[in-house]
Amino acid sequence: MVNEEIYNQRYDVIVIGGGATGAGTARDCAMRGLKVLLVEREDFTNGATGRNHGLLHSGARYAVTDGESAAECISENMILRKIARHCVEETDGLFITLPEDDLGYQSTFVEACGRAGIRAEVLDPEEARRLEPSVNPEIIGAVRVPDASVDPFRLTVANVIDAKLHGAQALTYHEVVGLVVNQNRVEGVKLLDHGTGRTIEVHAEVVVNAAGIWGQRLAKLAGVTINMFPAKGALLIFGHRVNKMVINRCRKPANADILVPDDTVCVIGTTSDRVPIDTVDDMRVTDEEVEVLLREGEKLAPALATTRILRAYAGVRPLVAADDDPTGRSISRGIVCLDHEKRDGLAGFVTITGGKMMTYRLMAEEVTDLVCAKLGVTAECRTAITPLPGSEPEAAAETTPRFGRKAAVGRHGTMAHQIMADTMADRALVCECEGVSVAEIKYAIEHQHVNSLLNLRRRTRVGMGTCQGKLCACRAASLMGRLSGNVPQAEAHLGEFLDERWKGVKPIAWGNTLREAQLTATIYQGLCGLDKALARKEDKQ
Amino acid sequence: MRFHTVIVGGGLSGLVAGVTLARTGKRVAIVSSGQSSLHFNGGSLELLGALPDGTAVQRPLEAAASLPEEHPYAKIGVSRLPQLAADAAKLLATVGMPMQGDVSVNHYRLTPMGVAKPAWLTMGDYVTLERPDVLPWNNVLLVNVAGFMDFPVNFVAHGLREMGATVRVEELDVEPLAARRASATEMRAANLAKSLVSGSAVSRLASAINEVAGDNDEVVLMPAVLGLDDDHAVTMLRAQVSKPLHMVATLPPAVPGARLHTTLRHYFQMLGGTYLMGDTVQRGTFEGNRLTGVHTAKLADTVLQADNYVMAGGSFLSRGLMANYERVYEPVLDLDVTAPTDRAQWTRYGVFNQQPYMSFGVSVDRQFHALKGGEPLDNVYAVGSILGGHDPVKMGDGTGVAMLTALAVAQQIIDN
Incomplete structure (x- = not known):
């Protein structure tokens, strides 16, 4: 569906935030028969979901200090091993x-x-x-x-894919810049499309704030206060x-x-x-x-x-402030689900926050229960017993590329059979460290909301291995430019990718890490002149 | 083992110093770990492309006069640069590397991303441009080898179109290159070059190019996947292709840089030089301000002794310089290094910003004697990328500094 058609629908629920919680909520709502739109201002997993250990807690860490969180963790741990086995x-x-x-x-x-x-x-x-x-x-x-260990990128995308299989729509690079409020009732969101710069109003019965730490700002847009x-x-x-x-x-x-x-x-x-x-x-x-x-x-x-x-x-x-403890550790990682109609007299708006990536499914279940209650829907939650796409009990077919097949199956589970690698060109490896083929990149672009090299990295691990994108970043950028037909954009994305990598390297730039950084600069700037290619684009603007 | 000079590092600067000394009959040894930044070289040498403030340079010898005193060219003395540059070009011609270019004015090379960058000397079979924004052709046929991803052909085509050309892109599926595609890691420039040595392989490639070349195409450009050791294959191909044919550099491993490296090394060995490949110098023995011998990893108890030592181990990427959590250091002799002790000052946010570590290097006096403990060593010199005082990536002067400092030091050793 093109964006214009997505904007013009009227939804039961709009979920704000493309982290694990938002994606999980979109899935749960969609599975219960609601008409769902998931919006994310950047890429999926851009916030805390993509910036943690990737630890599937047993709950043991919280057992002594926070029994309730510990019990939630072990319960979800056992559920995720079943429903998300390709991520665990x-x-x-x-x-x-x-x-x-x-x-x-x-x-x-x-x-x-x-x-x-x-x-x-x-x-x-x-x-x-x-x-x-x-x-x-x-x-x-x-x-x-x-x-x-759990791969939060994979987990989140599997939730998005399943939400869409159940009829949900999803938009990345769409930022909520305002809420449509009418007589103490939230009736929709004002979305800024970062692709076009346009602002659009989209309407729904209920809006769910699952924006993580950015939920405080979002609540403020609705005129309510949450102290994060x-x-x-x-x-x-x-x-x-x-x-x-x-x-x-x-x-x-x-x-x-x-x-x-x-x-x-x-x-x-x-x-x-x-x-x-x-x-x-x-x-x-x-x-x-x-x-x-x-x-x-x-x-x-x-x-x-x-x-x-x-x-x-x-x-x-995204913890909710309770006291002045400067370490943040004595606060419960407990789930906070706010019904702003009861709390602030603002109908049609709920917030789901606190918790952990680990308990995203439970958080989604709690907030979906609340949304369903508001809409008079009685369908039961099935997310704890229904495997995510990629984790169904079915073997991946042999159509996946020979090189990197294991890696692709690891990343996409049973969905790997959708990676069509019939030609030699599609079987070629773009990223040798992580075994990412041309076919897998094409699949990710087509099915997984990939707009840039950074998105692609999160979906396929391209450039995440030991070489950190030394050659594969250029290969992948060139391939994306070929598929989109937009070379300046592909070059700009390559520049952003390298800058994002550097941001992570700078604090640890000594030893072989500094050596590799000089190597990358020598290749991309010295040999290739990427900096000049990007400047060429700026000159024109 | 006793030598007149031992050179630590077998890249561009080490080889240029070695060849210069060996030509005068000196007994020279080069110890090389086998890594060289030449493997990232796209077929051009550069003297000076930009000033420290980013101003583009057209006339490098004139612009060099305004360089700060810590720049290696300033240390050499600007008045000596023209002669050294002429010597460098002559040396390359002698070893069998015909180059295009004029020292008084920069030309431009075409990068693997289709960008024009300033250059001083470019290998004969590679693209050169007089201006950074204008091509000498209106209609270009750009060919790539099918399945070869280390040449982002659409980026190159875009760059050429930005310069006003009409570009046609064709993919060639030619035996024996196609056979390489079965294995995903085989499609690298150096591997392809190994398959394009024989007359029959080159002829098949030539036929494939001729088949796709149209009447309108004024020139054929292709990725540099021929000529790893010498220019035979390229010369054969150019003779058989119906249009003028030029090479464009690829992502590493870069074939032209490897060729330059191999050619210099063979010439050095032909002159009787000792090239210890795959070995590393680990430490030295001093008597006062003189280095009396160096120990390598492989030679066990055999000490390499010499009257002079040239440190040409390159920068961080070649391990001529190293950094740990606490400091930047020179790992062989623990020579003095110009670098701040505060690690936060080594780097800056913004990957395309000038990065301070790029300009770190071994401290030298005006004769390029390396300093240790604040004092110049009598018989130890530093040349090439191990020197600081400039940013080769931002200023486009890395290979120029390598060649000119190596020549200056070698001539000084000969004169002594």
């Missing part, structure tokens, strides 16, 4: 005790896990070292829990997968105490610092954060000290 890698996790930690905490921890329904098995340190050779050999205690608590979390990605299990510290949650294996890499994080709400659009990782992450990360797995760091990034947790 069942790694298990360790909670380790180091000589500097109190071993007495371990029994408190195991008991609390038991209360929350989390399997927690105390291991002999020797056994733990055997299971996870990268772990700090100094450990004096270890507990095994059902942690896992922007807690920045910084993380580092390492160039290869050091650990095979998630490694946590068995102590009260603190900075940089989780190391998660994700695909070909691993991630250490996070820090937690309150930041001003007006800085959340441009999160930069500081030198101090890098120092803390490295110092604490090496305690979990000493090999990190000599492993190349690929990049640094930071997300902002």
Whole structure:
């Protein structure tokens, strides 16, 4: 459907925010028979959804301090393993005790896990070292829990695809710049299309604010107040997968105490610092954060000290402010679902926030229940029992490219059979690190809302591997330019891609990372003159 | 083993210094890890493309007069540049690398993204332009090898059209290149070049080009996927194609840079030079201000001794310079390096902004003696990209600095 037709529909519900929560809400609403529009101001997963560990929490981390969150986590953990198996890698996790930690905490921890329904098995340190050779050999205690890793990009896109299969519409690069309010009732949204610069009004019975940390700003547009608590979390990605299990510290949650294996890499994080709400659009990782992450990360797995760091990034947790705790950790990660009709006398507007990426489905269920109640719809939630596209019990067909077939199946699950690679040209690999073929890129452009190289990276992992887009970024940009027929745009997207990479590299630019940065500059600016190609475009404007 | 000069680094600057010294009969050894920024070179050498403030340079020798004193050209002395540049061009002609270009005024090379960038000398079979925005042809046939993704042909076509040309793009599916496509990692410029050596392979390519060439096409441009070791294949192809044919550089591994590297290395070895490939110098032994020997990874107990040592290990990308969490350093001799101790000052946000680390390098005096502990070493020189004081990416002077500092130092060693 072209955008014009999408704008002109009247919807039951408009969901604002293309993170896991918004996508999950759109799916749930659509599965219950509602007419749904999902809008996202940039790309899917651009906010906190795409800027975390990629950890499928067992809940053990919260067991001692927040039993309710812990119970939610383990329940969702078990659900996601079934409905999103192509997004989850069942790694298990360790909670380790180091000589500097109190071993007495371990029994408190195991008991609390038991209360929350989390399997927690105390291991002999020797056994733990055997299971996870990268772990700090100094450990004096270890507990095994059902942690896992999850790909939030894949998870979110699978939710969007399923929402659309159930009749929903989705628009990326459409920002809500105002709400249509009529006599204390929200009747729609004013959308700015970043592609054309046009502003459009779209109407719905109910508008759901699932905009994460940006939900505060959105509520303000509706004339209601939510006090968000922007807690920045910084993380580092390492160039290869050091650990095979998630490694946590068995102590009260603190900075940089989780190391998660994700695909070909691993991630250490996070820090937690309150930041001003007006800085959340441009999160930069500081030198101090890098120092803390490295110092604490090496305690979990000493090999990190000599492993190349690929990049640094930071997300902002959309917690709802409750008190003045500057660390943000004593606040519950609990789900906050606000009915603004009851709370503020504004009908047709609800907010879903707080929570975690981990509990996105439950958050979606709660807010969809509320939306359905408002609309008088009685359909039951089926998201906990219905597999996402890609996770159905069906084998991927052999039409996927030979090179990178495993990788493509890993990324798209059973949807990989839709990747048609009948010709030699389609089977060619664009990104060798991550095994991304021409066919997979074409598939992503056609089916997954890919407008730019940065979007493509999130859908296919192109340029996310150890070379960080040294050659594949140019190949992919050229391919996208060929498919769209718009070369200047493809070149501009290549420039944006490299700048986004650099933003993540700058805080960690030493050692081989600095060397690789110079190599990239030598290729793209020295040899190719991309900077001049982009300047040529600016001159014309 | 005893030599007149040991050169640490076998890229452009190390080889130019080595050839210059070996031609006078000196016993020279080059230790090379095998990595060189020449593998990212698109077939041109550049003297000076822009001033530090970004102003484009047309006449590099004249513009060099305004360079700041830390620039290697300023250290050489601007009055010596014309002679050194002439020597450099002569050296390339001698080793068998015919180049186009005039030192007094920059011409322009065509990049793999279809952009014109200033150049001083360009290999004979590559595209050169007199002006950055005008092509010498109205109708261009741009061909690519089917399935070869390291030549973004639509970017090149767009760039040429921006310069006013009418461009036709054709894909060639030619044996034996097509066979390479079965394996996804084989479609690289250097691999294709290895398949385009024999007369029959080149003839098939020529026929394929002639088949698609139309009457209106004034010129054929193609990606540089021939001539890895020498220009035989390119010469054969040009003789058989019915239109004038020129090469355009590709993404790395770059065939023209590899050819320049190989040609210089063969010439150096022909002169009797010792080229220790795949080895790295790890440390040196000093007596006062003199280096008395260097130790390599592979030679175990054998020390390389020489009267003079030339440090030509390149910048970060070739590991001539390194950085860790605390500092920027020169890894072999721990020479002094000009770089701030505050890591936050090494880089800036904005990938296309000038990045301070690009200008870091080994500290030298006006004769290019390397400094250690604040004092110049009597018999250790630094040349090429290991030198700081300029940003080769932004100023377009990397290969010029490499050649001219290498020549200046080699001549100084000979004169001593």
